[in-house]
Amino acid sequence: MPGLYGCLGECRLEAGRNQEAMQCFLMAESQGDRSENVAYRKGLCAVRLANYTVARDSFRQYLGNNSHGRHAKHAQECLAIVEHNFLNQSNDNYLADASKNGIKRWNTNGKPILVYIKADASLKGFHPEYVQLLQQSFMDWTNGTNGAVSFVQTQDPSQAQITCYWTDKQSDFDSSKELGECQNTLSNGYINHSEIKLSTLVGHARDIPTEVFPEAKAVALHEIGHALGLAHSSTSFDIMYPTAAPKGLEFNLTRRDLNTVVALYSINPEQIATASESQIQAFAANGFK
Ligand SMILES: [Zn+2]
Structure with missing residues (x-):
């Protein structure tokens, strides 16, 4: 059933079951589900799992296809933080x-x-x-x-x-x-x-x-x-x-x-x-x- 894994992933993400949610999003992708929710929520899920490379790629993918999408503003913000704070971190201090x-x-x-x-x-x-x-x-x-x-x-x-x-x-x-x-x-x-x-x-x-x-x-x-x-x-x-x-x-x-x-x-x-x-x-x- 198209979209089913994406929905299940969303529920699991909401419940804080992040590992299981990620499996659902990967399954959804492997079945060709390109709906905007999957990429965006996979990004959020990856942040929670501290997998920042996956998070960055997911938010980029979402924004590439949905630059004016429902979650575009938040995805943009998330992407900026993931890149700035977690991927391109300078080794400085404050x-x-x-x-x-x-x-x-x-x-x-x-x-x-x-x-x-x-x-x-x-x-x-x-x-x-x-x-x-x-x-x-x-x-x-x-x-x-x-x-x-x-x-x-x-x-x-x-x-x-x-x-x-x-x-x-x-x-x-x-x-x-x-x-x-x-x-x-x-x-x-x-x-x-x-x-x-x-x-x-x-x-x-x-x-x-x-x-x-x-x-x-x-x-x-x-x-x-x-x-x-x-x-x-x-x-x-x-x-x-x-x-x-x-x-x-x-x-x-x-x-x-x-x-x-x-x-x-x-x-x-x-x-x-x-x-x-x-x-x-x-x-x-x-x-x-
Ligand atoms: Zn304070």
Whole structure:
């Protein structure tokens, strides 16, 4: 039946079953299905599977045949990000931007940072998966930087160096658009405690896992970046850019994000200029948003 594999792929993509969705799109193509949905959704699926060459080729194919198609604007945007952030990545970093308020970081001496995660299933919009997404986000920073930073989860809140919790009240954030906040406390020029507050209302409380979970993860990755001492990047779609990437592309660290943390944590602690007491106070009070 023509189009059947394309439809099944779309359903599986919607359900977050990305490997199976990709098989459907490949099957659809092998059966000669050239409908616009197949190339476009195969591109989105490939992004989720971090197969950026396939993603680029799929978006190009879609745009080649559908330059004014329904998804043309989004496909164009996706293609630009895939090429810029994942295929043609320069090996640079944005440490200058990310430390414009002074260099701030942990003095770990190579030890893991202790993380306490407080889950509260009674919160409106809370999904148990949020805990795994957060744990995975910490691991992504570790794996991507070859262990320049590492974390261990503790069950004892009094031991925590980074404390993470969720809230379902938008009024707990400074603005109506924020989905996360990180507040760092400094001691002797180093971060000695971080508090990461995450909203359970990502996806605007729409309960579509494929929309909610990638966004929740992007927010978690961003706030962990702040907890590590990064301020914002001025380049679109780095995870530390203040505005989230378009739907479907919001859940990966860029090479630049990782390079910046590697650079920050390779500076000799003795070379880190200690800010004045008043600067430290102002910085700590304002926190990162
Ligand atoms: Zn931020």
